[in-house]
Amino acid sequence: MGSYVFNRLLQFVPTLFVVSVVVFLMVRAIPGDASYALLGPTAKPEQIAALRAEMGLDKPIWRQYLVWIEGVLRGDLGRSWINDFPVADLILQKLPATIVLAVGSMVIAMLIAIPMGILPALRPGSWIERVAALYNGLMLAIPTFWLGVLLVLVISLRLGWLLPSGYVPFREDPVQSIKLLILPSFTLGAYLSAIFARFLHNAITETLSQDYVRTAAAKGLAERLVVRRHVLRNALIPVVTMLGIQFGGLLGGAVIVEAIFDWPGLGRLLVTSISSRDYAVVQGTILLAASAFLFVNLLTDLTYGLLDPRIRTAE
Amino acid sequence: MTGQIPHTSPLADRIAMSPPSNIERGRGGVERVWLGRARRNWPTTLALLFLLAIGAIAAFPDVFGVPDPLATVPRDAFLGPSRLYLFGSDDLGRDLFSRTVYGARVSLGTAFVVVVAAASIGVPIGLIAGYREGLVDALVMRVIDVVLAFPAILLAMGMIAVIGAGWINGALAVTIVSIPAFARLTRASVLQEKTREYVMAAQTVGAGTPRILVRTILPNCLGPLLVQAAFVATWAILLEAALSFLGLGVKPPTPSWGQMLSAGKTFLYRAWWYGFFPGLALTLVVLSLNTLGETIQRIVQRGWRGL
Numbered sequence: 114m115g116s117y118v119f120n121r122l123l124q125f126v127p128t129l130f131v132v133s134v135v136v137f138l139m140v141r142a143i144p145g146d147a148s149y150a151l152l153g154p155t156a157k158p159e160q161i162a163a164l165r166a167e168m169g170l171d172k173p174i175w176r177q178y179l180v181w182i183e184g185v186l187r188g189d190l191g192r193s194w195i196n197d198f199p200v201a202d203l204i205l206q207k208l209p210a211t212i213v214l215a216v217g218s219m220v221i222a223m224l225i226a227i228p229m230g231i232l233p234a235l236r237p238g239s240w241i242e243r244v245a246a247l248y249n250g251l252m253l254a255i256p257t258f259w260l261g262v263l264l265v266l267v268i269s270l271r272l273g274w275l276l277p278s279g280y281v282p283f284r285e286d287p288v289q290s291i292k293l294l295i296l297p298s299f300t301l302g303a304y305l306s307a308i309f310a311r312f313l314h315n316a317i318t319e320t321l322s323q324d325y326v327r328t329a330a331a332k333g334l335a336e337r338l339v340v341r342r343h344v345l346r347n348a349l350i351p352v353v354t355m356l357g358i359q360f361g362g363l364l365g366g367a368v369i370v371e372a373i374f375d376w377p378g379l380g381r382l383l384v385t386s387i388s389s390r391d392y393a394v395v396q397g398t399i400l401l402a403a404s405a406f407l408f409v410n411l412l413t414d415l416t417y418g419l420l421d422p423r424i425r426t427a428e
Numbered sequence: 429m430t431g432q433i434p435h436t437s438p439l440a441d442r443i444a445m446s447p448p449s450n451i452e453r454g455r456g457g458v459e460r461v462w463l464g465r466a467r468r469n470w471p472t473t474l475a476l477l478f479l480l481a482i483g484a485i486a487a488f489p490d491v492f493g494v495p496d497p498l499a500t501v502p503r504d505a506f507l508g509p510s511r512l513y514l515f516g517s518d519d520l521g522r523d524l525f526s527r528t529v530y531g532a533r534v535s536l537g538t539a540f541v542v543v544v545a546a547a548s549i550g551v552p553i554g555l556i557a558g559y560r561e562g563l564v565d566a567l568v569m570r571v572i573d574v575v576l577a578f579p580a581i582l583l584a585m586g587m588i589a590v591i592g593a594g595w596i597n598g599a600l601a602v603t604i605v606s607i608p609a610f611a612r613l614t615r616a617s618v619l620q621e622k623t624r625e626y627v628m629a630a631q632t633v634g635a636g637t638p639r640i641l642v643r644t645i646l647p648n649c650l651g652p653l654l655v656q657a658a659f660v661a662t663w664a665i666l667l668e669a670a671l672s673f674l675g676l677g678v679k680p681p682t683p684s685w686g687q688m689l690s691a692g693k694t695f696l697y698r699a700w701w702y703g704f705f706p707g708l709a710l711t712l713v714v715l716s717l718n719t720l721g722e723t724i725q726r727i728v729q730r731g732w733r734g735l
Contacts, residue, residue, distance in 0.1 A: 131570075132577050142590050254715040256666055258673050258689050259707030265693070266700055277696070365581035369670055373693060383582075384674050387589040395589045403578045 117418050125411045129404065133185070136400045137178050140392045190397035195389055200397040203382065210280055211367055211378030217298030218363065218370075219356065222305035226352075229306070230313025234321070235340065245310060252307035257366050261300040261373035268296060278375040297374040301366050305359055312355055316348035323347075357413025361406050465735045472723040475716035482713065486532035495523045497530040497683050506699045516701035518691070527683035528705050534595065534672075534684040535665045535713065541599050542664035543657050546606035551653065553607070554614025555641045559622060565615075572608045580605040580663075581670055588676045598677040602667045606660050613656050617649035651728035658721030662714050669710055685710045 152160055165171050169180055184191065190200035229249070233242035255263075269277035275296055283290040320326060321344060329339045368380035375381075379398055386394035466473045485492045501521035509516045514525035557568040575583065584601035591597045621627060622645060630644045671677035672686030680687060685706040692703020727735065 128573060128577050131574050135574060136586075139586055139590055254718065255711050256669065256707070256714060258669070258686070259703075259711055262689060262693050262696065262703045262707060266696055266704070270697055270700075361579040364579045365670075368581060368585070369673065372674055372690070383585060384676070387585060387676060390589075392589065395586065399578070399582055399586045402582050406579050407577055 118415060121411060121414055121418070125407065129407055132403050132407065133182060133400065134178065136396055136403065137181055139399070140396050141174070141177075143392065185400070190400070191393040193386075193391055194393050195386075195391045200393050203394060204379065204397055204401060207377060207379050207382045209282070210376055211371070211380065213283065213294065214297055214301060214367055214370065214376060214378060215363055217294045218300075218302035218305065218366075220302075221295075221298045222302035222309055225302075225306035226309030226313060229310035231317060231340075231345070234314045234317035237318070245314070249307040249311050252303045255303070257300060257304065257369045258373060260303055261296075261370060264296050264300060265373070278373075280375075280377050297370050297376055300373065301363065301370045304366070305363070308359060309352060309355060313348060313352055316351055317344055320344045320348045354413050354417050357409050357416070360409040360413075364402055364406060465732075469723060469735055471719050475719040478712060479716050479720070482532050482709070483536060485529055486536055489526070489529055489533075494526045494529050497522060497526040498681055499523070506695070508699075509701050515705040516699065518688075518699070518702055519695060524688075524701065524705060527688060528685070528709050531683045531685040531688060531706055532709065532713075534678050534682070535668060535710070538595075538599050538602065538668040539661040539664045539717075542603045542606055543661050545599075545603045546660060547610050547653070547657060549603075550607040550610025551614045551646075554611040554616075555618055555646065557611070558615035558618025559637070559641055559645070561619075568611070569615075572611055575605060575608050578605075581667060584667060584671060585674075585676060588671065593671075593676045593679065595678045595682070598668055598671045601671075602664050605667070606664060609656055609660050610653065613652055614649055617652060618645055621645050621648050651724075655721055655725045655728060658717055658724060662717040662721070665710070665713060665717070 152164060162171075169177055172180075181191075188201055190204070192199055193203060229245045233239070233245040236242065252260075265277045268274050275292055277296075279293050281290045281293055326339060326343050329343050330336070334342075367378065368383065370376065371378045371380035372384060379402070382394065383398045383402075386392075386398065485494065499522065501517070504513070504517050504521035505519055507513050507517040507521075513523055515528055516524050518524055518527070553568055557565040578586070583605050584598075587601040587604065588597055591600070618641075627640065627644055630640050635644065668677055669684070669686035669689070672684040673690045675687070675690065677686060678684040688706040689703045689710075692699070692706065695702050723735070
């Protein structure tokens with residue numbers, strides 16, 4: 114196990130390094146350079162030179178990278194080009210909304226996927242199986258943005274059950290906060306719920322055919338107990354790692370869902386900063402998202418190795 | 429058709445994939461077999477017909493009498509679906525049916541360009557990396573790992589932040605994030621294929637590397653690649669729509685589904701049809717491509733008889 118963890122970490126660190134280089138170079142790749150983009154076409158050469166010196170743009174590129182990465186490691190992501198706020202502060206301000214949305218969508222996905230995955234697997238050929246298949250097929254096919262728009266149309270505008278958009282921090286008004294969270298979370302979680310349900314369904318069907326389940330049933334254990342003790346425990350393990358595998362999709366989906374519901378998270382921050390050419394913020398946001406993505410992938414692989422000895426010995 | 433479907437399998441599979449046997453032949457037999465397959469797989473048939481229909485009308489809108497998607501009739505703003513405006517009209521009184529049709533050009537066009545471009549870059553990369561292994565392979569795979577180290581949409585957005593929004597830039601960004609899908613699959617297939625006897629036979633008779641790669645190995649990897657192409661097309665359409673939805677793709681007034689959905693969301697309280705029909709079109713295209721992809725996968729795995 115030790116060497117598996119070591120090998121996996123050995124891959125993680127260089128990838129993280131290359132990702133940071135790519136994100137760093139991204140901003141250097143814009144036409145002209147940062148000082149030109151900041152000061153605009155009317156700037157005098159001496160102004161540009163002064164700003165270049167201030168930003169360290171006159172140094173060789175590898176020195177610039179070292180200065181930048183050293184700041185990043187201290188939690189300093191630079192300052193916004195538009196309003197001069199520290200990028201790290203801007204991100205921290207938007208991060209909670211995105212985390213709340215991500216957790217909410219995971220919870221909803223699980224709440225739907227567990228019955229939708231377990232019941233049809235235990236009653237193959239029943240109407241439950243057909244309902245689940247229909248639900249999964251629909252949710253896998255409907256693109257996030259259309260689902261969001263439809264939900265707002267029906268649930269908010271026709272039925273008037275929930276507000277179409279908005280965000281309230283949980284601490285300020287828990288009830289309103291959760292009510293506002295339902296539609297965005299479902300929109301983001303719907304696809305995941307179908308993925309999980311299908312996965313769980315397969316895992317349970319497979320577990321049910323295992324010898325130890327047959328033995329448990331043969332020794333006269335009640336069906337409920339067989340399912341709970343022997344089937345679910347073994348079938349749920351891979352679902353946990355599925356969560357990790359779907360994390361990247363969740364990040365991407367969050368960008369869309371935040372746009373639909375005017376959710377003040379990182380996705381909105383990224384889109385507005387791309388539109389306003391605030392490259393420092395774009396850089397910081399993408400670096401954070403990519404690092405989180407890599408980190409979750411690492412965790413997923415490690416848990417996988419932990420749960421399934423075959424994987425770590427194959428290395 | 430049968431001969432074009434690649435097979436990596438021994439004789440038994442070849443027999444299974446051969447054209448309908450003598451029993452099924454006879455007068456009109458072949459047609460009957462195909463009709464039977466089409467009926468049994470009605471979702472696939474439906475998907476294929478739908479894609480052909482939408483492709484035809486999007487390619488030749490004038491032939492089908494689709495009105496001008498840019499013509500504004502201010503007094504007709506926000507009209508619901510009717511015989512005059514099949515899908516209703518938008519805030520400027522533009523015909524949403526023709527905008528949806530022209531939006532299909534953007535979506536299907538993106539899918540086509542992305543699949544062709546990503547495959548023509550990804551497949552050779554995968555072929556060479558898989559065949560050569562060693563340093564080349566390690567290098568190529570690390571580059572691909574870096575592309576995969578970003579969630580696709582974020583990488584595409586980052587690229588657009590640098591190169592600017594627009595259809596071509598959007599397609600370029602989507603192509604780059606799609607290359608790994610082809611490169612990795614090709615590499616995996618090559619690694620598997622190159623140890624087989626027929627490749628060794630080609631090497632023994634002195635065939636050069638390009639010939640072995642293109643004429644000997646590639647045809648046997650085509651099946652999975654075809655499946656991949658269908659899925660990459662789906663995801664290219666979704667990514668393009670996402671970028672347009674966020675205002676980072678096709679620029680107005682050119683109609684695109686993502687951008688119509690975004691505008692439709694703004695006017696949702698007074699015109700449900702604005703975002704509804706582009707979204708429906710997007711969903712149906714995605715669903716059709718997925719259905720088609722799954723069927724191709726079945727054919728690749730089990731042959732036409734499996735249908």
